[in-house]
Amino acid sequence: MAGGNRARERGYDEDDVRSRANPRGTRPRSKQRPAHADALDGTVFAVDRGRYSVLVDGIEVTAMRARELGRASMVVGDRVGVVGDMSGEPDALARIVRLDERDTVLRRTADDNDPHERVIVANADQLVIVSALADPGPSYGLIDRCIVAALAAGIEPLLCLTKSDLASPDPVIERYSPLSVPAVVTHRGGPLDELRGHLAESVSVLVGHSGVGKSTLINALVPSADRATGVVSAIGKGRHTSSSVVALRLPDLDGWVIDTPGVRSFGLAHVTADDLLWAFPDLEDGATQCLSGCEHVAGAPGCHLDAWVAQGHSTAQRLAAFRQLLVSR
Known part of the structure; x- marks a missing residue:
């Protein structure tokens, strides 16, 4: 303060103040980025x-x-x-x-209350939900959630039911038949021709709990992967372990499989009822007649879906399947 008073007493003004030169120069910073035409x-x-x-x-x-x-x-x-x-x-x-712009994005949240999405893979065509029929038994909650995530992302879901030598696949197949989700059934050492047919010319991501036989499938589909030792690479050179997500080329099938670590949960905080309806075109038009903000669950005031089904636009089985996925998200 005292120094400021002395400056005014001596008659200094703004013109007496020397501006320090800009150490970075006076040229405006360019926003132009390299084109990288040779990329x-x-x-x-x-x-x-x-x-x-x-x-x-x-x-x-x-x-x-x-x-x-x-x-x-x-x-x-x-x-x-x-x-x-x-x-x-x-x-x-x-x-x-x-x-490059992504065609599809498979994402999940840590739990249903977590607002932060985690992208698992990009540009997948198909989500292969691997579930054991026994030891451990099917986790319907995880299967439901994976189907919801796939449908909301525009990715085709496929059920792969393993260990059929220990239990019948019929109850699982019957549960998901109203959704028209295809299913393949396998057992250790058995043929994989049907599964290979679904994987050919596609990019497929495999998801499932630990212990359902996912690594066994990968080893049978891509022998050079050697997932039992935990060392793989895209073409079998051996750089990445089974604790990470990795894409593997399928020999002679013109396709890829993306292996993921075993998951414990599959949060769907990012999926809304309208996202799921997109995968049910036979119900989507009926939902437009519901009251604004309708959650479309059974008994919801103003929900028109039951009447829509009664009019023959869809089936009770499809509506029940939709609501089953809706409450599991």
């Missing part, structure tokens, strides 16, 4: 602590995210543009400079 197309097949394993023209390339992508994160299945060292040598490192 090669690749697909992320594994992610490990900020490093991305990308398959580029059949070569496994290790890459990091370019700074210009900001905080955009990539997941297994993402299609990207890559520049830099494409040799695939152990010490080589490329850069991901482009993240």
Whole structure:
């Protein structure tokens, strides 16, 4: 304060104040980003602590995210543009400079009250829900939730029922028949021709509880994966363990399977009743006649779905299946 009074007494004004030069220069910062026209197309097949394993023209390339992508994160299945060292040598490192638009996104939350979504995989065509028929028995809650997540994401669900030598698959198949969800039945050492038919020419992600036989299936489908030892890579070189999500090419089937660690829960905080209705076109038009904000559960005031079914637009089994998934989300 005293110094300020002395300055005014001496008659200093703004013109006497020397401005410090901008150490970064006076040129405005450009928002233009490099075009990277030479970037090669690749697909992320594994992610490990900020490093991305990308398959580029059949070569496994290790890459990091370019700074210009900001905080955009990539997941297994993402299609990207890559520049830099494409040799695939152990010490080589490329850069991901482009993240292509995703066709589908399979996501979940940690629980139903968690607002933060976690993207599991991108660009999958099919969700293979692996459930054992015994030891352990079917977890209908997880199956229901996986079906909801698949339908809401526009991904086709497929039931894969393992250990059929220990229990009959009929109760499970009957439970989900109103949803028209296809099912394949397997047992250890048995043929997998039907499952291979569903996986051909598709990108399929396998989800299930630990102990349902998912690793056994992967080993039978992709012998070079060797999931029993926990070491795999996209084409069998052996870099990633079973604790991570990894995409594996299916020999002779022109398809991919994405293996995921065993899950304990599948939160669906991001899925609404309207999201689920999208997968039930025979009920969707009837729902437009419900009162605003209707949750479409049985007995809800103003719900028109029961009348819609009575008019012959859908079936009671389909409505019951829809409501079964609705309350499980």
